[in-house]
Amino acid sequence: MTSANWYKVLDELINRGHLAAGGDLGRIVRDALATHVGVDGLLYVSDLPQRHLHPLGTDAAAPVAPIAIDGTRAGRSFQRVEIFRDHDPETGTPVLWVPVLNGTHRMGSLRVVPPEGADPDDATLRQHCWTVGGLLGHLIIAKLAQSDALHRARRPRPLTVSAELLWQLLPPQTFATPDMTVSAVVEYYDEAGGDGFDYTADGRLGHVAVFDATGHDLQAGLVCSMAMAATRNARRVNETLAGIARRADTVLREHAAETRFATAVLATVDFDSGVLSYLNAGHPPPVLLRDGRIHKMLDEGRRMPLGLQHLDDADPTLPGREQLRPGDRILLYTDGVTEARNDRGEHFGIDRLVDIVERESEAGLPPPETLRRVVHAILHHQRGELHDDATLLLLEWPTPRHPKLLPSEALRPADDRAVAHGHPARSPGRLDPT
Template identity: 45%
Template sequence: MKPLSDVTTGAPDGGRPWRTAVADLLQRTRLAQPDELAAAVAAAAALLRLDVWMYLVDQEQRVLRPVPRPPREAPEPLAVESTVAGRVFMTVQPLPSTADGQRRLWLPLLDGTERLGVLEFVVHGEAALDDPGLLSGCDLFGQLVGHLVATKVPYGDALLQVRRTRRMSEASELVWRLLPPLTFACERAVVSAILEPCYEVGGDGFDYAVGGRSLYFSIFDTAGHHLRAGLGTAVVMSAIRAARRAGNGLYAMARAADRALEAHLPELRFTTAVLGELDLDTGRLRYINAGHPMPLLIRHGKVVRGLEGGRRMPLGLDDPQIDVAEETLERGDRLLLYTDGVTETRDHRGGLLTAEGLVDLVERDAGQLPAPETLRRLCHAALALYDGPPTDDVTLMLLEWSHDAGPAMVRPDPVPPAAGP
């Protein structure tokens, strides 16, 4: 087959057609509604003799669901665990395939490093699937699509509805709108989180913020269920963010949450939480544990210990104790935080998972996969043990301090040979 430069350009500047398509997509989407994004993407890609379908992963991260683009009939959803598209989502690496007489190139759909789904490029031209020009061009185009998805989501319901399989509770709507993206990566660290059950969230939540040499993170579990618990988590998260953005440290953040709960929701009992700050240059970790399960320190795929320090009463229970614990991480260390919904739901035999059982799951699933995929598999493995749906929220957060983890999540590997259907 002809190389891409011969097929699509005929000009000295082999990247010009891709830049033309990117410029066309930007122009088409300036005034586009969220439900018009998929059609705009397809129209811009058609300039390159490509047909593009967008798939967004569902809230549970089990199925990739196509974004409709009328009048075309949308393809069927694709399982994450058993399809070429699913492998692309899990590994965050491109993969070609040939099936039904069509040549396809699958790419992860990312907003930065946040996994949104996958893109299916059906190649109608003469370019070879292993042409580096095709891969780099599709990657450029796909990066813009990922940013556009993230940009358009707040302006309507269409893209959110693609990811949902049923109605969300009022508490879930509240909490999900407050949460940061599930994954963030920079040159020195990765932070990823997952929250289940997606549609019935109560008092669980998480937060993080990166600036300069500091990564702040927190995980919450407000006592109670449904909307009242969600309101408590919203108050705590807002108070901590306000204190952090005013330049306050961990102790002042915890005290701000105490005061906010007492002032606005005194009938709520408390919120357990871990608040932490990681120095991205040195690996020094400072943290407060407000009545929450101990974070687990993972080194070389093994849980080496729980972090027992920094203890105080849960947030909302007036505790002026100053005890900010410290730990020094090694390069490549991971820190797992979780809520008690992970360890206190009974399995089909009536037993609890327990912290020891969670350690076993961590060591089984904490291989060399990127942090977001490790966490997705860990959460699903824990849920698979339960007898029915969880009776409490299940929230997991995984941090990795490493100069390799972040760049590895955005560096495309060479395209492997084409896969089957």
């Protein structure tokens, strides 16, 4: 398994990928690995609620069962964004589980069975597998919009039309640059009514937003979609936060029913100064997390919900401002999170929410895994039956220098990472001892 042979794997994936349908990716990677490096590979994609990994490109006559993300080695690889060693339960053959990433967004896992006699702990083997996993993540995203087969693989249950609409508009659930990390999650994923999130990072400014439209039907999805499109449209012509909100007001008042509106938080962070500016359009206040606990609720910059501000009225609302410190995190959420009730009528509440976020973060989990577990805790609180959409978004400034968040950084030489970060480095290819 020379580097030249691994290059041939990448070459085949890229060139066959140009004319491939999404449902072909599992077969293409399996063929390329077997032909050029003698590796048995099976591609799995995560479903939207991030509860199972589903195989792609398997023989219909010999179906392969999905793998639970919780409680399995494959799932731990997905959760922690690391290569994990496992073994085949029938043959005892060593197996590697390799994260499949689009940037920092977790798309699934690649099951790799090295050829007989190969060392599964070999650093070079793991580096090559890591690179293949990164390429596959990009290919999945490139093919997703035109592939019903990929969409079906990611849906344990059919979506409502409203959820179908919103999932086409939402950006990836995890995004990172050296200046910020954003992780977000939406539940009910399959019946999403009117919740949404958005973000962007260009130049020295980052934007984040969370939306919650009234209702739990297709009209709610339409209102949320219009609000997202209007704010993106204004943002892309460099409008101020006030101008972005006013654009959404205009669109919703002209095209939505009179009783329909959307609450939202619209925020920017200046990467150089660390100044957070935000408008709160009738939404629950964001939480500033500092040093492992709630520092304050961000309750300034309040204005009417989007679509309720009269277009002929001057908008006197000034954005709230907060000076962030490096390592600060901003938690945005919809009321479906904090107002979730259990059988005794107890709200999930902000304190419980922040406690879980901090506890899971201190356990060394990446932000997307932290939020995935928060959503599962909310579902458990309501015995698996939410009564409203629940959306969470976690913004970190700047991006913590940690290999779990930046795959490219994880591939740097260990000595360089240790010096840069001031702590022992972890390679994506390390053998997890547990």
